[in-house]
Amino acid sequence: MRFRRNVQYEFGLKTIHLVAFLSVAFLLVLLFFFPCGFITPLGLAVNLPRSFTGQGFAPGKTIEITINEQGGSFIDGRPAGTQMLKELLLAEGRGSQVLIKAHKRAPLDAVTGLWNLCREAGIVGVSLLSNE
Numbered sequence: 001m002r003f004r005r006n007v008q009y010e011f012g013l014k015t016i017h018l019v020a021f022l023s024v025a026f027l028l029v030l031l032f033f034f035p036c037g038f039i040t041p042l043g044l045a046v047n048l049p050r051s052f053t054g055q056g057f058a059p060g061k062t063i064e065i066t067i068n069e070q071g072g073s074f075i076d077g078r079p080a081g082t083q084m085l086k087e088l089l090l091a092e093g094r095g096s097q098v099l100i101k102a103h104k105r106a107p108l109d110a111v112t113g114l115w116n117l118c119r120e121a122g123i124v125g126v127s128l129l130s131n132e
Contacts, residue, residue: 063092067102071110085114089121097125104130 065085066074073080075088089098098118102111111128118126 061095062097062099063088064099064101065114067100067106067110067114069103069105071107073110073114082113082117086117086121089117089123092121092123094122094124096123097127098123099127099129101129101131 064075065080066077068074073082073085075085080088100111100114115126
């Protein structure tokens with residue numbers, strides 16, 4: 001068996017394929033110099049649509065409850081607490097309809113809490129009207 005004595009190794013860019021090197025270099029340039037496209041925002045501003053579902057009610061049987069921007073409840077312009085609302089809804093019973101007029105910035109827990117009170121009282125006809 002015969003071995004070669006004068007073995008020369010190749011160094012430098014001769015062994016690296018030029019296309020692969022350029023594609024990796026271009027990818028690194030994109031990732032490090034232009035990262036603004038890869039950063040996701042932390043939160044998005046959402047504008048919820050206005051709703052007008054309370055227009056088909058009979059005026060005599062409808063209980064209108066207003067919720068202001070701070071989450072306070074009102075019946076006929078007078079403030080109403082949770083206990084007063086619960087007693088009113090239980091007294092009216094299943095045959096009545098409830099229209100919740102909520103400010104567009106009203107807290108969601110105030111609206112859902114009132115909706116749960118209506119459901120506990122057995123009122124099925126509940127509609128929501130958002131206004132400004």
